[in-house]
Amino acid sequence: MSSLSVMSLITKLAAIIAGIFTQPTVYPTSVMPQDTIVDFIVVGAGSAGSVVAGRLSEVPEWEVLVLEAGGQPPTFTKIPFLHFASAFPNVSFVNKYPTIAPKYSSQFGVLTDPRYTTGKMVGGSGAINQMVHNRGNPQDYDNWAQLGNPGWDWETVLKYFKKSEDYRSPMKPRDAPFRGIGGPMSVQKLGWMPPVGRLAIQAGMEVGLPEIDYNTDTKIGSTILQLATRNGERESSADAFLMPNMQRKNLKLQINSQVIKIILNKNNDAIGVKYVHKNKVKRVFARREVIISAGGADTPKLLMLSGIGPREQLRKLGIDTRVDLPGVGQNYQDHVSLRGIGWTIHPNISSSLLEQISPSAMLRYQRSRDGPLSVPVGMCASYLLNVHNPDEPTVPDIQVFLFCALDGQDYGLFSLSGYQESVQEYYRPTLGRDGFFMLPMLSRPKSVGTVTLKSRNPFDPPVLDHNSLSHPDDVELMVKAAKASLKLGNAKIFRRALGAEPLKKPIPGCAHLEFQSDDYWRCFVRGMANVMAHISGTCKMAPDSDPMGVVTPRLIVRGVRNLRIMDASIMPQIVSGNTNAPVIMIGERGADLIKEDYGKIKL
Missing domain, CATH: 3.50.50.60 (FAD/NAD(P)-binding domain)
Incomplete structure (x- = not known):
């Protein structure tokens, strides 16, 4: 078939x-x-x-x-x-x-x-x-106002974020002034997670990242993702x-x-x-x-x-x-992200696709709207870091998403669908293997593209040219993001609890370069980075x-x-x-x- x-x-x-x-x-x-x-x-x-x-x-x-x-x-x-x-x-x-x-x-x-x-x-x-509810950084909106757009500063827009929100997870007292209760839109922390996700915060602390609520004024740290869900269903x-x-x-x-x-x-x-x-x-x-x-x-x-x-x-x-x-x-x-930075773990520790749609998982969802069917596949935590801008050390320039699954873990049925043969060959050793990967994303890319018309026919699609990584600064920042991702995934807690081992096979097209050197990562970034559809x-x-x-x-x-x-x-x-x-x-x-x-x- x-x-x-x-x-x-x-x-x-x-x-x-x-x-x-x-x-x-x-x-x-x-x-x-x-x-x-x-x-x-x-x-x-x-x-x-x-x-x-x-x-x-x-x-x-x-x-x-x-x-x-x-x-x-x-x-x-x-x-x-x-x-x-x-x-x-x-x-x-x-x-x-x-x-x-x-x-x-x-x-x-x-x-x-x-x-x-x-x-x-x-x-x-x-x-x-994927239902991720992320307001962005307070500085984003202060920058909008400084560009000549009064009324779009953080203090003003925070009122509207709170107005729309019904936050349904526990919160620390310091975070309460930033959260909305009773608004139309339900927001809550990710509930069910496989073992990798349960270790995410500890891994961040190993590299000096405290746990934060990223939808407040805090900026650098580790966080479990917040979703727009209500009672286990998308909202x-x-x-x-x-x-x-x-x-x-x-x-x-x-x-x-x-x-x-x-x-x-x-x-x-x-x-x-x-x-x-x-x-x-x-x-x-x-x-x-x-x-x-x-x-x-x-x-x-x-x-x-x-x-x-x-x-x-x-x-x-x-x-x-x-x-x-x-x-x-x-x-x-558009945000640009980088796939391909992964780790294998001991068998049967993670949750395979088949386990997530097993009869027991379905019954759990039917009874309590809980379990693997109540969360999006893969993405479960993220890390907000500053790796490139010492002038603003408290403002993150990258976000690294932790995916609690490995590309190829589903034998390539979904995770590798549509990929070129050379990329599928790179992932071949991970087919069916339990694991996880880090997905670094540039928070504020400098590259810009265009949307133009294909024709006068209103039913023709627009012509989209995202032009990502056209600005050289984006490439250099992504190289640093890749290194930071590697450091996070190599946290001792992942190795000790799950037997995490990084993928050590160079990707085709960059194998002629010293593995994991800056030149290798530049090649890897140019080859594997793509936009996030934002x-x-x-x-x-x-x-x-x-x-x-x-x-x-x-x-x-x-x-x-x-x-x-x-x-x-x-x-x-x-x-x-x-x-x-x-x-x-x-x-x-x-x-x-x-x-x-x-x-x-x-x-």
Whole structure:
């Protein structure tokens, strides 16, 4: 049986498991008549759009319509363990956008078909991600403010992080002022972990990293990951902000409705959108505003299709330029990470894939929503370190994720799917072996890429060029990150308790260099590094003095009235961690900015 056939079979098995153990989330939906008029149109029911719509509907006299390109989320997205189902071929609930072959990273052809995956369903990418809830570093937001974006400093945004959060794990007294209790979104520490994860904090302490809560003001240390889960199930922002409010008469959701153009009047006011629903082009109009929350790839694409973007690029495609905004689709930033730094351990100490979906694991999940099915596969802890910047020793420049499994441990069925033959050969000695690996990630990469249009056809994917490792500083920092990862994995506690042994085989393509020398690591980094699918910055927020700015600090698109953007694309600089929690914050603050502009609240 081919690997694709096996994956297809497991996809069906996942659906069966989910059907037995969870109830599907079915969002009440509407079908709007042609030329409907509402107060606010929100494009996208993902991590930001769901927040914006839910919060705006708190004003009873405002009619809010959410248009989502995808459909209802599959039932198995609720089970944390099954998050990897988005990687299966031919699934309808994701977009898989091709990326330009990178020039500076993935030089060993790490993946045969590199694609950027986003969620295409109610909940968006927050319904398929690994659920890691990480606000980033306080300095990230102070930097945003210093770039000319008042109201986006740490002190201000912390209020919104707390507002959205219902923190459900024990906390130390010093951390309590930074946590939110009773908000819509459940956040809790990872529960079940295999033995490797239970030793993570001790390993960090060996190298001088204290245990911290990374969602407070602490910066350097070891941490168990925090997840957006509730009672052992994924909680997307749609679950938290949309579903509980769908009984409101002023909130409507229409699915399977891809927006293809923002409608502008002769004064460049946004007055509505065109969308395709059941193969028909329809329109809906906004009395007040249109809010775009389509994500870092699709938001700049929609703006450019609507004539808002770089004039020269639009001219080449025959698109009439309504507003010349050269920054649309520029400033593409993404975290870059490095695979391949692993350790084997004694047999039967870790939890194999088969053990994690065993009848006992399923029964445990059914009875108590606990055990291996209640957590995402692999990632369980992380280390925040400063390895390169002595001027700011308390600010981490890398994050190292501990994966409590080893690439190839599943015999390559999932972990090596899509990898080139030479890379699979590198992993061959680990097939079926218990182990773990460290995944270092650059917190603030300097490399930037672009998002451009392929054509005028709104159903063509955007052209994504992440351009990772194009800045030489990123390569040198990743070399230091690799060494730091090796030091962490070689902690005595891992060797003593688990018999951990590092992989000592040089990777093909770098074997001609002295093993683990700086030159070897540079070669390894160029060959094996890839992006994390945290696309950000493509419609950046900036003051008027920045010619590449796309939105103002109040998230209004330059040169267009009644049009705002609220998603990861507005980040002037990418945050220092996973992007889902910051995107939820952007939705929270964006909704309050609208309420303030219409006199509903005073900030």
